[in-house]
Amino acid sequence: MNEALDRITIVTGDITRPRKDQQWAVDAIVNAANESLRGGGGVDGAIHRAAGPRLLAHNAKLGGCRTGLAKITPAFDLEARGIHHIIHTVGPIWHADDDEIDAKLGDVREDVLLASCYTRSLELAAEHDCQCVAFPAISTGVYGFPKQRAAQIAVSHVLGFLATHDRPQRVVFCCFDEADAGIYCEVIETRDQWMLNRKRLG
Ligand code: ADP
Numbered sequence: 001m002n003e004a005l006d007r008i009t010i011v012t013g014d015i016t017r018p019r020k021d022q023q024w025a026v027d028a029i030v031n032a033a034n035e036s037l038r039g040g041g042g043v044d045g046a047i048h049r050a051a052g053p054r055l056l057a058h059n060a061k062l063g064g065c066r067t068g069l070a071k072i073t074p075a076f077d078l079e080a081r082g083i084h085h086i087i088h089t090v091g092p093i094w095h096a097d098d099d100e101i102d103a104k105l106g107d108v109r110e111d112v113l114l115a116s117c118y119t120r121s122l123e124l125a126a127e128h129d130c131q132c133v134a135f136p137a138i139s140t141g142v143y144g145f146p147k148q149r150a151a152q153i154a155v156s157h158v159l160g161f162l163a164t165h166d167r168p169q170r171v172v173f174c175c176f177d178e179a180d181a182g183i184y185c186e187v188i189e190t191r192d193q194w195m196l197n198r199k200r201l202g
Helices: 042-051 053-059 076-081 100-127 147-164 178-201
Strands: 008-012 028-033 070-074 085-090 132-135 170-175
Touching (some): 008 147, 008 178, 028 042, 042 053, 042 076, 070 076, 070 100, 100 147, 147 170, 170 178
Parallel strands (some): 028 085
């Protein structure tokens, strides 16, 4: 069917502990960081704990990272788990607003910034010849981005990138729980069905 679609996988678990039973190894993971790049809670905290204090020392020299952009670092202690790179990207904070117009403009801006996180991270992965990159659900934790909307952006921008690039060969959406994985599956199934219908029509 769709070749790009065959190159993505949804898993449930801790992104710092890629499963060993997969045929392909995750060699880069994406961190949902904050602009300081000095660690925080959620997946950022888990990655800093697993990578060890050298990551913080390294990031302290990077001068931070703006929302929607990404920076790549070594994986430090995560090398022991086969991970060579950490790609730190800063997702947008979701701002719900009472004013309808402001809220809509805010939504669009946040959509664009989230899409940019995926694209910029994949560009870095391709530049560094990463084979397989795992993404958490960027911005959907404390940053409050609606989960389904975020999954739609993630899937469509990752598929768009894979359709025009050989690297990375694979992308893993690493969901923290089954409910989040269900959202990704639904988004992909709906898209898949849409593509099938389009093929039939075309
Ligand atoms: P953000 O600040 O971008 O919202 P969070 O870390 O709060 O980042 O949450 C982003 C997503 O990462 C959430 O879906 C959360 O459940 C998930 N998450 C938290 N810890 C981990 C982990 N160790 N592995 C994978 N996903 C995680």
